Amino acid sequence: MVEKTIKEIRETEQKADDIIAEAKNQSEKLLENAKKEAENLESGMIEQAQExxxxxxxxxxxxxxxxxxxxxxxxxxxxxEIKETAKSREKEAVDAIIESLV
Known part of the structure; x- marks a missing residue:
């Protein structure tokens, strides 16, 4: 009877250890997935900002x-406009020069 109880305790302890190991494994996977998702989001945000x-x-x-x-x-x-103004005043300048020479 004592042996049966000890065996049950050991089995329960083993199950608890298995559950803990599985939980640790799942938490590591979740953490890795979260990191990858964060990297993808960051990359996407960078691309959007660059665009x-x-x-x-x-x-x-x-x-x-x-x-x-x-x-x-x-x-x-x-x-x-300046060229046009200069051209229109060219005749006046020529006339003024001729008049001053006469």
Missing amino acids: AAKKACRAAQDAGKKTLEEALKDVGEEIA
Whole structure:
């Protein structure tokens, strides 16, 4: 009877040890899976941030290019106006020079 009780205790202890080992194994697997998932999430977030930065950079470049084109157009128009003004005053300058020589 005592031997049977001791055997049952040992079996129960073995079952408890098995349960503890299985729990430890499962916790390690869960931890590893959590680490992998965190790495995947981090990688995904980094990719999203990089893509957003690229889009923002492209948008800024496009806006800068458009602003530069508009400024060049405005400067071209001003140059044309100055040339036109200079051309219209050229006759006045020639007449003034001729008049001063006469």
